[in-house]
Amino acid sequence: MRLPLCLFLFLITPSLTAQSSLFDDLMAVEDEWLDVILRFPDGAPQKDTIEVDAIFQVVSASGPHSMPAGVRVRGRYRLVYCTNKPMNIDFKRGSLRDHGFAEFDKYKLVVPCHEGEENEAALMREFLAYRVYNELTPYSFRVRLIRLTLVVGENQLQTIPAFIIENDEELANRLNLKQEDNHFGHTAEDFYADTEPTQAFFQYFIANGDWSIPTGQNLKLFRTQDDQLIPIGYDFDFSGWVGAPYARKRSSDGRLDLQDQQYLSMTKSEAVHRSVREKFMAHEDAIVDIVRKHRDLRRYVKQFSQKIAVRLKSDE
Known part of the structure; x- marks a missing residue:
């Protein structure tokens, strides 16, 4: 039996809108810390105008994932002053689809400004500021705490605390906003x-x-x-x-x-x-x-x- 087009669209729409994102999958892991590896085969990003190739690897709620992404550094003051610069991660939408995720592809990655306990403590306090904001109102960006290992070429550069901020479009979709x-x-x-x-x-x-x-x-x-x-x-x-x-x-x-x-x-x-x-x-x-x-x-x-x-x- 052939269904009318309007009924067909009605039936498939919930499954499309209900599809979970990569960020949802990261948030579904109950552990406080989630291990993420970010590999840069051809060198780490240095400028906010140049995107470099990377591989994002994680074992999230749905299992292990290894996905290509473009990464560039970002920020204003942190971009100039910090040794470790915050980053934008732009996943390939086709790869997200292949892994069963919604196509929310752009995320912000926040890292300690410099090495050392003082800067790591400041990062944790900023993460907790977001968490308090989440407690006060649903109209706030979700964040996911991670333990980030950076690998450049064949060499492990460092392992640092970090957190990922929810995608703008994803927040709008989650809260039915524009x-x-x-x-x-x-x-x-x-x-x-x-x-x-x-x-x-x-x-x-x-x-x-x-x-x-x-x-x-x-x-x-x-x-x-x-x-x-x-x-x-x-x-x-x-x-x-x-x-x-x-x-x-x-x-x-x-x-x-x-x-x-x-x-x-x-x-x-x-x-x-x-x-x-x-x-x-x-x-x-x-x-x-x-x-x-x-x-x-x-x-x-x-x-x-x-x-x-x-x-x-x-x-x-």
């Missing part, structure tokens, strides 16, 4: 529910002023199906929470005080601000659990929570 490129001229009324003050409050919490909605600095805009905006921040290395060594160096020039906490929401409604503060307090225990292995961050959360609790009481 990407928005225009960052100018928006008002508080253009944003969906409390997503704008929640994003601003999270940045306030981690003491980060290195973002901007009008310029798109370290922030992506998305739209709901009803055309309301949702802001989602990323790259938190210049926050007081992370305290990256190179950020402290920059702050000594007087251009940035990492300890400043400023709440930069567009929203004027005090009732909305109070609701966002209450939402944070409702997540306090979960946030403390996320950073439970890091005494300095536990103390940071507790001190901030006490400040917010005092503010809420004064508003009664």
Whole structure:
């Protein structure tokens, strides 16, 4: 029996949209650390304008995978200052299909700026900032912690902690959103529910002023199906929470005080601000659990929570 075309499309659409991605497969591994090997047969990437060939190897939830990819270094300040530079990984879509994954092909890879415990600790704090953001709102990029081995030619270069950030298109697909490129001229009324003050409050919490909605600095805009905006921040290395060594160096020039906490929401409604503060307090225990292995961050959360609790009481 031949099915009408519309019915045929209806039947196959769920299987297409429900197809898991490589990132989903990495996230499905329960272990805290996931081992990844990135091989560069012809040399490691050196410039953000030149993509080099690589092989990405991992044993994820669905089994072992070895996939070709193009890799280039990225970033602004980290690109200039860091020995280990963050990277963009661009997988071949045909290879993703061959391995049974959805065609979300571009991912950001974050690595320690330099070798040593101080820089590795800063990387872990940035990873945990994303995890706290995930706890506060689903409108945030997911991240996957990995143990990354870099191999250039036949020589193992180093093994370092790192994390992978979710693809922009994948986030939009997961949350049923559309990407928005225009960052100018928006008002508080253009944003969906409390997503704008929640994003601003999270940045306030981690003491980060290195973002901007009008310029798109370290922030992506998305739209709901009803055309309301949702802001989602990323790259938190210049926050007081992370305290990256190179950020402290920059702050000594007087251009940035990492300890400043400023709440930069567009929203004027005090009732909305109070609701966002209450939402944070409702997540306090979960946030403390996320950073439970890091005494300095536990103390940071507790001190901030006490400040917010005092503010809420004064508003009664």
